[in-house]
Amino acid sequence: xxxxxxxxxxxxxxxxxxxxxxxxxxxxxxxxxxxxxxxxxxxxxxxxxxxxxxxxxxxxxxxxxxxxxxxxxxxxxxxxxxxxxxxxxxxxxxxxxxxxxxxxxxxxxxxxxxxxxxxxxxxxxxxxxxxxxxxxxxxxxxxxxxxxxxxxxxxxxxxxxxxxxxxxxxxxxxxxxxxxxxxxxxxxxxxxxxxxxxxxxxxxxxxxxxxxxxxxxxxxxxxxxxxxxxxxxxxxxxxxxxxxxxxxxxxxxxxxxxxxxxxxxxxxxxxxxxxxxxxxxxxxxxxxxxxxxxxxxxxxxxxxxxxxxxxxxxxxxxxxxxxxxxxxxxxxxxxxxxxxxxxxxxxxxxxxxxxxxxxxxxxxxxxxxxxxxxxxxxxxxxxxxxxxxxxxxxxxxxxxxxxxxxxxxxxxxxxxxxxxxxxxxxxxxxxxxxxxxxxxxxxxxxxxx
Numbered sequence: 001x002x003x004x005x006x007x008x009x010x011x012x013x014x015x016x017x018x019x020x021x022x023x024x025x026x027x028x029x030x031x032x033x034x035x036x037x038x039x040x041x042x043x044x045x046x047x048x049x050x051x052x053x054x055x056x057x058x059x060x061x062x063x064x065x066x067x068x069x070x071x072x073x074x075x076x077x078x079x080x081x082x083x084x085x086x087x088x089x090x091x092x093x094x095x096x097x098x099x100x101x102x103x104x105x106x107x108x109x110x111x112x113x114x115x116x117x118x119x120x121x122x123x124x125x126x127x128x129x130x131x132x133x134x135x136x137x138x139x140x141x142x143x144x145x146x147x148x149x150x151x152x153x154x155x156x157x158x159x160x161x162x163x164x165x166x167x168x169x170x171x172x173x174x175x176x177x178x179x180x181x182x183x184x185x186x187x188x189x190x191x192x193x194x195x196x197x198x199x200x201x202x203x204x205x206x207x208x209x210x211x212x213x214x215x216x217x218x219x220x221x222x223x224x225x226x227x228x229x230x231x232x233x234x235x236x237x238x239x240x241x242x243x244x245x246x247x248x249x250x251x252x253x254x255x256x257x258x259x260x261x262x263x264x265x266x267x268x269x270x271x272x273x274x275x276x277x278x279x280x281x282x283x284x285x286x287x288x289x290x291x292x293x294x295x296x297x298x299x300x301x302x303x304x305x306x307x308x309x310x311x312x313x314x315x316x317x318x319x320x321x322x323x324x325x326x327x328x329x330x331x332x333x334x335x336x337x338x339x340x341x342x343x344x345x346x347x348x349x350x351x352x353x354x355x356x357x358x359x360x361x362x363x364x365x366x367x368x369x370x371x372x373x374x375x376x377x378x379x380x381x382x383x384x385x386x387x388x389x390x391x392x393x394x395x396x397x398x399x400x401x402x403x404x405x406x407x408x409x410x411x412x413x414x415x416x417x418x419x420x421x422x423x424x425x426x427x428x429x430x431x432x433x434x435x436x437x438x439x440x441x442x443x444x445x446x447x448x449x
Contacts, residue, residue, distance in 0.1 A: 004309045008320045012424040015310060023404040023429060028177065028202060028359050028420035031225040040302035041230050044295040057270060061287060067300040071235045074204060077211040083236050083286035084297040088201035089116045090250060091220030091236040095197055098246045101130035105165040106157050110135045114174050117199055133157055138412040142345045143181050147188065154192060166195040172202035176341055176411050177359030177418040186216050202226065204235060206358055207318060211237050218242065224296060228303040233296040243282040255285035317423055321358035325421035328430035329360030335434035338363040364415040365441050366390065375413055380445040391415060393449045394440050402436055
């Protein structure tokens with residue numbers, strides 16, 4: 001262990017900014033960054049305040065290039081295929097907006113989609129010729145069955161005389177928190193001539209990624225969730241073969257690439273006509289997107305330095321978090337007398353692919369049914385309307401009484417809870433959570449909530 005390296009678990013907390021009384025068990029939703037990265041960000045902001053124009057017009061571009069170079073190495077991609085956007089939602093929306101859907105074109109997506117992405121698709125339908133189709137299913141599900149359902153939807157769309165232009169899917173689903181077989185579906189999309197749009201919100205810094213091997217058509221991943229940059233920053237990867245499809249950011253800004261028939265517009269006031277141009281139009285497109293604080297983008301090198309020098313590198317971080325998520329989930333499930341979400345066809349000794357991530361989803365002993373029946377195996381059954389009040393009460397109680405938070409939600413006929421493992425947490429933190437959840441489930445059963 002190097003002189004700066006700190007053991008994982010409670011000793012690592014000294015590098016983070018949490019209130020000592022707060023237990024951060026939900027790193028996956030909004031991320032967090034260590035004090036060293038905050039100092040780097042504040043240094044950038046100080047420079048911006050001292051000399052705004054030199055910083056925004058000159059220095060920011062150079063610093064952004066360094067950040068993109070660092071990200072490209074982690075993703076095993078070329079720097080000129082990687083740009084930065086505010087977050088994964090923005091990245092997905094930017095890609096879909098630029099695809100300029102025509103009549104008869106369809107986007108296929110999967111039912112446990114991130115809510116903001118689905119709402120973006122619905123909004124896009126209101127303003128374009130786009131049609132969408134959803135692959136219906138609930139986890140847990142076998143990968144083979146999930147693939148067949150996707151292929152069935154594609155076949156049905158084509159039988160209607162329509163074209164499946166793109167498919168949107170996750171690396172790791174947000175709720176429930178499970179790893180999605182994105183590698184398998186990227187290959188299927190390539191085989192079927194469908195553009196793969198991957199929402200890797202939980203991706204970089206969370207699992208190992210290799211764009212050269214994966215070969216997606218579009219991939220976006222938040223840096224502020226698992227890579228330890230400040231909020232908010234995300235890397236958008238677009239291979240050279242598809243960069244011609246993207247001509248505008250959201251909002252459209254100075255880097256806009258007009259079409260051949262577009263009316264002329266003024267030249268960018270941020271470009272120096274005397275400078276030698278070394279960046280591609282795609283890189284310039286995302287270089288300045290309206291005036292905003294993009295200092296989080298520039299913190300990528302500082303975050304990676306922390307991960308290497310203090311944490312011991314990517315392999316060590318990912319291994320610890322995935323192992324902790326699995327051990328913690330099993331411990332919480334044992335306390336609750338339930339189980340952890342994983343493939344239903346998993347045989348003894350086999351490894352769950354769904355659980356190969358730092359998120360885990362544990363079933364609560366609370367079933368959901370609207371027909372007045374009692375769900376088999378459920379100590380207590382509530383209606384879907386009651387379920388919304390139950391998980392709202394549980395989440396509020398966790399924050400207000402226990403100074404922590406984990407998402408509680410309905411998926412299929414059960415309530416579930418999602419946990420996020422991280423390098424500053426230990427198994428005992430989740431055992432503490434399990435005891436609290438057991439107490440709250442008992443109150444629900446006794447109608448004391």
